[in-house]
Amino acid sequence: MATRGETMHEFVAWPKTTRLFRDIIVTEKLDGTNAAIHISAFDKRAQSPYPGTAYTTVVGGTRYIVSAQSRKRIITPGKTTDNFGFAAWVYENAAQLVTLLGEGLHFGEWWGQGIQRGYARDLRSFSLFNTERYAGIRETVGTATLGVVPTLYVGMFSEKAIGTALGNLAASGSVAAPHFMRPEGICVYHTASRSVSKVTLDNNDAGKWEA
Incomplete structure (x- = not known):
């Protein structure tokens, strides 16, 4: 046992070093608010209790527990407990979301009308980050749309490809919201x-991506 002034010395391995020149996926970075949906089938044997504020719904004879979160906390419908109405949207459309997404923790960006730059839209969207897992999802869910962030490039790591993706956004505007000429940037x-890394079109990354 260690005494005062001593520390326990244990082996700590250096993390595996990955190769830089491997595939990357470049997507449009949306300026909204980070959000996620938790979906799990109800298990009465679960050791960890479900949040008391979670929503329950039955789909195909199975009861599911559904909850919502912002970047920092679990959120629920309510003026002071929600985040731009995301939890309210999740609860109101829980059954459809369970059918479309299935079990898991589903991260994305909640964006559009009244959120950050707004993108000159009169509705809101939840755009999922994992482009491979959710490929093909594009649905109207209640008063919002459910989809995937736009993919701008898939292939070997390339500074040129990253610069081209940013240049196209700067010149042509948002892919997610056509004709909106103030896109935020990209995620790599x-x-x-x-x-995941980000490069933005604001002054924080000005000049770093231009050839």
Whole structure:
């Protein structure tokens, strides 16, 4: 046992170093609010209790627990407990979301009317981040749309490809909201390291991506 002034020394391995020149997925970065939907089949044997504020719905004879979160906390419908109405939308459309998404933790961006830059839209959307898992999803769910963030490039890591994607956004505007000429930037997902980086069109990254 360690005494005062001593520390326990244990082996800690250096994390595996991934190769840079592997596939990347470049998507449009949307300026909304980060959100996620939790969906799980009810299990009365579960050791961890479900949040008391979670919503329950039955789909195909199975009861599901559905909850919503913002970037920092679990959220629920209500003036002071929600985040731009995301939880209210999730609860109101829980059965359809369970059918479309299935079990899991589904991350995306809640964006559109009245959220951040708004994109000159009169409705809101939840755009999922995982472009491979949710490929093909594009549905109207209640008063909003459910889809996937736009993919701008898929292939080997390339600074040129990243610069081209940013240049196209700057010149042509948002892909997610056509004709909106103030897109935020891009996200770059590196498949080998499973990490995400961002490059924006504002002054924070000005000049760093232009050839």
